[in-house]
Amino acid sequence: MVPWGGVTCCLSAAALYLLGRSSGKDAEVLKSVTRVNQLKDLAQLLEAANKVLPFVVTISGRVSSDTPINCEYSGLRGVIVEETAEQHFLKHNDAGSWIQDSALMLSMCKEVPWYLDDGSARVYVVGARGAAGLVLTVGSEVFEESGRSLVRGTLDYLQGLKMLGVKRIERVLPTGTPLTVVGEAIKDDIGTVRIQRPLKGPFYVSHKTIDQLIANLGKWARWYKYASVGFAAFGFYLIAKQAFQYIMERKRHWEIKKRVLDAAAKRTTSDTEGSNGKAEFGVNGTRKDGQMPDICVICLEQEYNSVFVPCGHMCCCVTCSSHLTSCPLCRSRITQVVKTYRH
Template identity: 80%
Template sequence: MEDADVLKSVTRVDQLKDLAKLLEAANKVLPFVVTISGRVSSDTPINCEYSGLRGVIVEETAEQHFLKHNDAGSWIQDSALMLSMCKEVPWFLDDGSARVYVVGARGAAGLVLDIGSEVFEESGRSLVRGTLDYLQGLKMLGVKRIERVLPTGTALTVVGEAVKEMLEPADTTSLSRHSMWYKYASVGFAAFGFYLIAKHAFQFIMERKRHWEIKKRVLDAAAKRTPDNEGLNGKAENGVNDTRKDGQMPDICVICLEQEYNSVFVP
């Protein structure tokens, strides 16, 4: 009785095209439960393997049937579930005026799928397999495959919460296009940042290399002048006078080794 009273209070939508207006009028009422009717449809229906039907929800089960030997010495029939699989595609109800998508129908109460196909495949007979099964106390009978389906075109009434889609297809396309441009822009900025970092690192390495080469030239020049200085010390008096006469100073540039130095490197 309680469920019947609840169903009586649910808003009945005569035509699916009126659902959008009802949602706008009742946007402050959450949840907004309605009753709608239409025919099951889908843009990508499932083609059933055994029955050949086209449906939106397909359940496949496979049961292994066998005889087992009990303690009393008699054979009793039993079965074991081998496979249980369910497929579902996006689907909607259509009454000719509009379409309404249905979500979460697999867990709905009262949804009973039609049996589209029921096939029994007998087990192959062989002496070796029969002997092994007999030693285990089993006799394999075969596999029973059942295919349950919610076919397209089925007239269906659904009671549930109505929710308006937040994004229209055009808005979704626009967002996809913008996200693509943002992706390209981020890649471009990343490449530019990598270029700046590589440029700075290259300049730093070249500067360090130049300083190292200058320091090496200074050390080489100093090492080269050491024997000359020792020779000059032995001839201090004559060397100084000769240098003065020639107009050249003994302290020349350690870089070019040609002109008089005018600066000092401080380590």
């Protein structure tokens, strides 16, 4: 039997190890990226490193835009705005009770060109929504109660629904927010400096500083490592435990078989000597030749005379059968013991 618990733990350990290794590599890569203290220096660095591609840097500044979005509910001005609307309702389940549930009605996102500004220069950020570490601020969370008509409410009730209302959530990246961006810096033909996702390398847009990002990745790498070691140790323990039980079970079966065959050989010898050369036959009409002895495999003294239901095996006497809950041969659960009689 395959020890699925142990195998699952070992596979989980391998997955955690890979996650920890990935986090550790990202931390090492972040340590090696070029740090730009002032955005005005980035253009000069690009000219000096124009032969090195990709040129991955980390910059910091405040979010700005020439055409910011005015949020409808929160009144904030932002460069990325996500709006969601969820319909909340009660539904009648099969048990006859009402349970609360929700369904997404609307999900939309708006983004305008934006850049980081530190007072010395500006650098545009492209594709920030796909970057790691980006967290939008919840600008507004409004619940509008359902105002449906009596007819519509009655129809919903007959269908097993009670409309509660609509929950609208507005998430925004406000202007003026300090951010740290790690990515590939490029300069287009008109001299505009942008930072974007590199073909290979990290891409972060975060409220944390570069040092905080490195420390956070290192912490997660250590936690993943410790968790993988724990899962691996527990998985190997489960596999070793089941393997030990299997070996001991096979050893016990071999010892029982050996004892039964030895007892059968001795009994066959004594029966042969007592019958003066006459052949003796067992209960099934087969000659006793030491291969299929009809004695109890438990006590090795009495003849077996009990049939286990439902597996149908017959290998124990009535006395030993009364103490068993599973068949000694196939381990099936015994529901009934039927005594047999010789004719």
